[in-house]
Amino acid sequence: MYAQMVDTGLKKVVDATEATPEERAFQARVDADVKVEPKDWMPEAYRRTLVRQIQQHAHSEIVGMLPEGNWVTRAPSLKRKAILMAKIQDEGGHGLYLYSAAETLGVSRDDLIDDLHAGRSKYSSIFNYPTLNWADIGAIGWLVDGAAIMNQIPLCRCSYGPYARAMVRICKEESFHQRQGYDIMLAMCRGTPEQKAMAQDSLDRWWWPSLMMFGPSDAESVHSAQSMRWKIKLLSNDELRQRFVDQTVPQAEFLGLKVPDPELRWNDERGHYDVGTIDWKEFQEVLRGHGPCNRDRIRTRTKAWEDGEWVREAAVAHARKRAERAARAAA
């Protein structure tokens, strides 16, 4: 999940008896699955929460390019390199779709990017972990993109039209990401014992952070309850995490890899896997900026933005010059 623990700014779920007539009419339309479009009236808290959520989601896409970029020059073959570059380009595209969706809510992209660089806005905890060996590129596609798909498929039905439409495009492309990741894992697990050990090492490091991506249990969260009423969150964190575990464990077994959780076992009664305890302290630390790569990620992002400034300026100057020349020629 790319947007984690999104704050609604509310202390409690909006009660129908206290809601204004506009708010009630809005909720009735959401309940009837009518999409909310940019020019429609919407509660201010809905708008702000969506900006926060879509913004976090967009930031995660573009920060997610960085751990993968680390391996472009080190990919083991030209084929793998071309595939990796295509995936990274997709992530950039996903960021753009999402920033556009956020902009329909009356914010500017430059302000959103500024929020990211200044640390006012979060991105997914997962991208603060390093990519230490080539198998990590496989594990990211398989696990991280797999977890993202789990969250994004329901969001294709979310109440806000531009966000839902961006999600449809993104989901179509994500499944390439997940498959190419699993394909890397397959190749390594069918390779030499050293390659298989690299794949296992990678799973050992990415498993728990991947489960943390869904966020802590939100059964008691006011923000999640409100977001669910607004249909900008469709399933609970625990529900999504369970689905992810249930689908991923057999995939790990097929690879002949061991999921690094001694308490993991199939529960016949529930029809689901039981998992061990997640270290939420680690998650909170990473969110607070103390993960292995937080500072490095923001530094790299900021540098790319600042280094590109002259290009953005030059493009504007060129466009202005051409427009003036065309105006003079027409006069």
Add this chain to the structure above:
Amino acid sequence: MTSEWPLWEVFIRSQHGLAHKHAGSLHAPDAEMAVRNARDVYTRRNEGVSIWVVRSSDVVASSPGDREALFDPAQSKVYRHPTFFPMPDEVKHI
């Protein structure tokens, strides 16, 4: 900080001769760059054979408040649909 590049709406014609369809929006300094960026952002997987870009500020849209006035009148005119006219089973090719 430099001024932000203007926003453009992107329309893509897919194969098989369908009309251009709204794909999304993007920022670009001018029309030429908007087409190039649209190609990278919206047609990475053979989605299109032609691209239109329009400045977002040039789009004129109907207002949500006019929805009833604009669209409700069509609801009472069911005779505009072929299904309004039941045809006898014996009559073919119509």
